[in-house]
Amino acid sequence: MSLGFDLKLRKLVTSSVARAPADSGFQKRDHVRLPAAAVSITFAESAAYLCGFAPLPRPHCANYLGQACNAHYLYALVDGALYxxxxxxxxEHLPGVVVALFSGTADDALAHAGPWLVDATQANEVVLRDLISLEMAAxxxxxxxxxxxxxxLSQLLQVRLDVKLPDGRTALLRFWDPRVLAALFQLMAGDQRTEFFGHIHEWHFLDKxxxxxxxxxHADAQ
Known part of the structure; x- marks a missing residue:
């Protein structure tokens, strides 16, 4: 995938997971602010929702999506190295529940340290609570x-793993790191946001x- 980023993108990418620092791409962007439309909700509300004890605590779930919430699925994108x-x-891979995004790619040997996708609708409560706890710690x-x-969804995200730098080289984009994701959103122009974010209804994460x-x-905003 080529998004035509400027040289700032170099801060957000790495050609190898093994060389990727834990704070890749965000440490130097201390004043990143998401748009006003990025609404904050309490962790208690979110945890209740994520564990299935309460509905999504905002009206846009039905109004914005245009259909019932149960027509969509909740997933956790997890950094395998930090886990x-x-x-x-x-x-560990669990068919229908947990998959490694590096599986079947050129970085297959590093799958354990790369991004993992967990189907929260199929995972048990113990797994969900563990991921919620991890989110607060790292x-x-x-x-x-x-x-x-x-x-x-795993195939869709795999397409986003590699980006082409301005000098023609291909690099790995660490979008599964929430700090990189926040900075990435700021760097993208409107059409780039649409290409990257537009196929997923919502991305939820902690920013500072x-x-x-x-x-x-937000992806469609120019």
Whole structure:
């Protein structure tokens, strides 16, 4: 995928997971602010929703999506390296529930340390609570709401793993790091946001401890 970024994109990418610092792309952007439309909600509200104990605490779930919330699926995008660091174990593939995005790619050997996608509608409560806890401890979790099933969404995200730099080289884009995701949104022009974010209804993550979200309407904003 080629998004035509300027040289600032170099801060957000790496050609190898093994060389990617934990704070890749965000440490030097201390004053990043998401648009006013990126609404904050409390962690208690979010945790209740993510664990299935309460509906999404904003009217846009039905109004913006234009259909019932149960027509969409909730996923967790997890940094495998940070998961292993904080949990002292690796994420494991579970058919229909947990998949490694590096699986079947050129970085397959590093799948354990790369991004993982978890279908929160199929994972049990113990797994969800563990991921919510990890999110509070490290920049390791992003929550996605999408129409696609696990296979379809994993394929969609795999397409976004590689980007072409202005000098023609291909690099790995660490969008599963919430800090990189926030900076990435700021760097993109309107058409680039649409291409990258527009196929997923909402991305939820913590930005400096504040829960924010990027929705399809943000992707379409010029």
């Amino acid at each position: 292993q660091q904080y949990r002292e174990r690796q994420l 920049p390791a979790v992003t929550w996605l709401i999408a129409e696609a099933d696990l296979t379809g 401890g504040i829960r924010v979200w990027i929705g399809r309407q």
